[in-house]
Amino acid sequence: MPDRIPSAARSGPDPAVILRAENVARRFGGFTAVDVDHLAVRRGEITALIGPNGAGKSTLFNLLTGFDRPDAGRWAFDGHPLAGVPAHKVARMGMVRTFQLTRVLARLTVLENMRIAAPGQLGERLWAAPFSLAWRRGERDNTARARALLSRFLLDGKRDEPAGALSGGQRKLLEMARALMAEPRMVMLDEPMAGVNPALKQSLLGHIVSLRDDGVSVLFVEHDMDMVHEISDHVVVMAQGRVIAEGTAREVTQDERVVSAYLGERFGDDLVETGPTPGGGSGGR
Numbered sequence: 001m002p003d004r005i006p007s008a009a010r011s012g013p014d015p016a017v018i019l020r021a022e023n024v025a026r027r028f029g030g031f032t033a034v035d036v037d038h039l040a041v042r043r044g045e046i047t048a049l050i051g052p053n054g055a056g057k058s059t060l061f062n063l064l065t066g067f068d069r070p071d072a073g074r075w076a077f078d079g080h081p082l083a084g085v086p087a088h089k090v091a092r093m094g095m096v097r098t099f100q101l102t103r104v105l106a107r108l109t110v111l112e113n114m115r116i117a118a119p120g121q122l123g124e125r126l127w128a129a130p131f132s133l134a135w136r137r138g139e140r141d142n143t144a145r146a147r148a149l150l151s152r153f154l155l156d157g158k159r160d161e162p163a164g165a166l167s168g169g170q171r172k173l174l175e176m177a178r179a180l181m182a183e184p185r186m187v188m189l190d191e192p193m194a195g196v197n198p199a200l201k202q203s204l205l206g207h208i209v210s211l212r213d214d215g216v217s218v219l220f221v222e223h224d225m226d227m228v229h230e231i232s233d234h235v236v237v238m239a240q241g242r243v244i245a246e247g248t249a250r251e252v253t254q255d256e257r258v259v260s261a262y263l264g265e266r267f268g269d270d271l272v273e274t275g276p277t278p279g280g281g282s283g284g285r
């Protein structure tokens with residue numbers, strides 16, 4: 001199995017791994033939602049996190065990004081321990097996430113949504129008196145960066161419209177563009193394709209691949225197996241809070257544990273026939 005590095009060899013930071021978690025557990029009352037003994041996300045790759053509803057994928061995202069606290073475990077981003085680090089600091093360190101339900105601020109314009117996602121937008125630059133030269137320069141840089149990203153995500157024409165007027169798919173694009181305002185080294189996308197029409201799906205896929213091309217590591221949760229096959233370098237499968245398998249898309253879809261815990265239930269006998277060419281394009285990298 002890839003990346004099964006003996007514990008003894010894992011003491012120092014591994015340059016091939018950008019995010020590593022060990023023994024992360026989260027319980028709600030007597031119910032264990034997450035119990036992951038080992039997870040490694042490789043630098044510069046697209047990793048998919050798949051599994052049935054309730055497997056613990058979103059809860060794990062919340063833990064790793066500081067939006068929730070685990071009962072146990074440790075994890076490190078780029079060699080920096082993250083346990084106890086709050087979400088805004090995790091983002092500032094270069095690991096940002098999006099949510100299953102987008103969190104765009106409906107009444108603010110598209111451009112304003114981008115600008116408030118800039119690092120240091122609120123607290124960090126309070127030392128710089130508003131309207132001082134440094135403040136104005138920062139604002140100008142943020143606006144230029146926001147406009148460049150909106151243009152890349154084909155949202156520049158919408159920049160002065162309220163974000164609430166965007167379609168579901170456009171909101172997903174905005175949320176991804178917003179995540180990039182922080183110039184992250186890693187992005188975590190929670191169901192980026194949910195509620196997105198087929199035309200925008202292709203565009204979103206292209207954006208995710210271009211993140212990897214820019215050197216950004218990507219971890220995404222997704223139920224859309226076509227997408228998983230198309231763009232993933234590596235796939236991690238969770239069920240009942242645990243990682244039950246990992247490998248290329250092709251390897252995991254042929255793994256009996258994965259078929260019985262997840263894929264069989266979703267696709268039944270059509271599994272092999274309906275999917276795109278196993279490993280096509282990316283899985284075999």
Ligand SMILES: Nc1ncnc2c1ncn2[C@@H]1O[C@H](COP(=O)(O)OP(=O)(O)OP(=O)(O)O)[C@@H](O)[C@H]1O
Nearest residue numbers: 028032033051052053054055056057058059060100
């Ligand atoms: N705040 C909470 N309180 C109690 N139980 C919770 C809480 N958050 C999550 N859970 C439970 O933990 C389990 C894992 O949920 P989670 O949302 O992480 O699964 P998931 O794999 O992301 O599912 P989906 O694919 O449906 O989004 C579920 O059984 C869920 O009901």
